[in-house]
Amino acid sequence: MSLTEAKQNPDxxxxxxDAAEALFVEHGFEATTMRLITGRAGVNLAAINYHFGSxxxxxxxxxxRRLTWLNEARLSALERFEKEARGAPLKPHQIVEAFFxxxxxxxxxxxxxxxxxxxxxxxxxxxxxxxxxxFLADEYAAVVPRFKQALFRALPDVPPEEILWRFHFxxxxxSYAIAGTDxxxxxxxHELDEKDPEALSRRLMPFLLGGLRAPLAGQAVKAKxxxxxxxx
Amino acid sequence: MSLTEAKQNPDxxxxxxDAAEALFVEHGFEATTMRLITGRAGVNLAAINYHFGSxxxxxxxxxxRRLTWLNEARLSALERFEKEARGAPLKPHQIVEAFFxxxxxxxxxxxxxxxxxxxxxxxxxxxxxxxxxxFLADEYAAVVPRFKQALFRALPDVPPEEILWRFHFxxxxxSYAIAGTDxxxxxxxHELDEKDPEALSRRLMPFLLGGLRAPLAGQAVKAKxxxxxxxx
DNA sequence: GTCTATATCATGATAGAC
DNA sequence: GTCTATCATGATATAGAC
Numbered sequence: 450m451s452l453t454e455a456k457q458n459p460d461x462x463x464x465x466x467d468a469a470e471a472l473f474v475e476h477g478f479e480a481t482t483m484r485l486i487t488g489r490a491g492v493n494l495a496a497i498n499y500h501f502g503s504x505x506x507x508x509x510x511x512x513x514r515r516l517t518w519l520n521e522a523r524l525s526a527l528e529r530f531e532k533e534a535r536g537a538p539l540k541p542h543q544i545v546e547a548f549f550x551x552x553x554x555x556x557x558x559x560x561x562x563x564x565x566x567x568x569x570x571x572x573x574x575x576x577x578x579x580x581x582x583x584f585l586a587d588e589y590a591a592v593v594p595r596f597k598q599a600l601f602r603a604l605p606d607v608p609p610e611e612i613l614w615r616f617h618f619x620x621x622x623x624s625y626a627i628a629g630t631d632x633x634x635x636x637x638x639h640e641l642d643e644k645d646p647e648a649l650s651r652r653l654m655p656f657l658l659g660g661l662r663a664p665l666a667g668q669a670v671k672a673k674x675x676x677x678x679x680x681x
Numbered sequence: 682m683s684l685t686e687a688k689q690n691p692d693x694x695x696x697x698x699d700a701a702e703a704l705f706v707e708h709g710f711e712a713t714t715m716r717l718i719t720g721r722a723g724v725n726l727a728a729i730n731y732h733f734g735s736x737x738x739x740x741x742x743x744x745x746r747r748l749t750w751l752n753e754a755r756l757s758a759l760e761r762f763e764k765e766a767r768g769a770p771l772k773p774h775q776i777v778e779a780f781f782x783x784x785x786x787x788x789x790x791x792x793x794x795x796x797x798x799x800x801x802x803x804x805x806x807x808x809x810x811x812x813x814x815x816f817l818a819d820e821y822a823a824v825v826p827r828f829k830q831a832l833f834r835a836l837p838d839v840p841p842e843e844i845l846w847r848f849h850f851x852x853x854x855x856s857y858a859i860a861g862t863d864x865x866x867x868x869x870x871h872e873l874d875e876k877d878p879e880a881l882s883r884r885l886m887p888f889l890l891g892g893l894r895a896p897l898a899g900q901a902v903k904a905k906x907x908x909x910x911x912x913x
Numbered sequence: 914g915t916c917t918a919t920a921t922c923a924t925g926a927t928a929g930a931c
Numbered sequence: 932g933t934c935t936a937t938c939a940t941g942a943t944a945t946a947g948a949c
Contacts, residue, residue, distance in 0.1 A: 625853025659895025
């Protein structure tokens, strides 16, 4: 420890971020008080205002810490597929993989907090607080248009508006899937095998693809004789 | 007006319920103060405690007012299909219609508050507050097992555990679909034609069915040698 | 950088006049 | 049943000693 920097406890910031992240998932933003956060982090009450300025700024930093990376990973996954495709439209399963697969992999990381964060993120999509919503919109501004374009090209027969809705539906399904234990107990009284995070991906991805490529409302017949959609 | 009941303003209760419902959707439970509620309802601050006893009791009454009816409607729709089927397993689309179709029809009712309530309900599935979660679990206790059984019978080739997950995914997709304007703005910068509520049903139901009946993970092309699969 | 102590404010709830 | 006035509590945020 040098004399100039009196950083006695260099990870105070991180401890606060970790504690806040976990508590926000558990109790929501409003119900999570600064006393709760600093208590769990084992730091002083005043530390939040010193390190972040305000509770609101802390919330934003909790997101920024991981969301920036996540969206970059989503984009680079998409770009990797696009490079492979050499200008041809991507397959739907590739786009879904780039966006949701990357998310699920982050959610599978229980060691470094990725799981907790993804639960928080899913919960926050429906968070009505104005400044959080605005913040999310900014963070997604670079990512969403790219995926929209890719989906439009991949599914030229589906009206763009329909694709946007289905993208939205997929977001909802994933968020609930990750929120997991909380909401799932409504439908399953006993614990499901949430232990294996890889399993969630194997369960969710087929569901998403099935929904994304489902026949449109008007054109579905009794799809018995019809050949089932080929799964890529 | 009789002399015995001094109900000067018989709809004060309802006015409070309406205001609370709308504000809970907009700001969440914690952030919605009793002053906000009584202010919007145009009643006195003390009225909530007089009529409901506490804020917590008010929250429960907001749900009870509509959720009881909703779940009865879901059940009777299911029973109508089961009567028609005469002991044969239902079609998946019938089960989805009974549960989600009924919900969407309620969400389509913008006149009498059904829309607002369904948004609140969707938002609340991920609500972490303990007493709300317990309350929801109780309200769903009579409904969920019936739908689970119907799905198990309708999809004998799909492992029950998988069906529960897909039920869960469907709940998530629907909740987001109804939450609508809030979360959707992430993916669609402009307003979609949310005006027509019937349109949502035409969009969501195919998606749900497509996901519910999607081929299982190992089953499609990437054949794991592990499980013998039957033709789709 | 960290702590104690505190300022300031908003909350849920209640007592009591009308 | 409705209102005003108020209590006790707990919130965010800050000042100032160390």
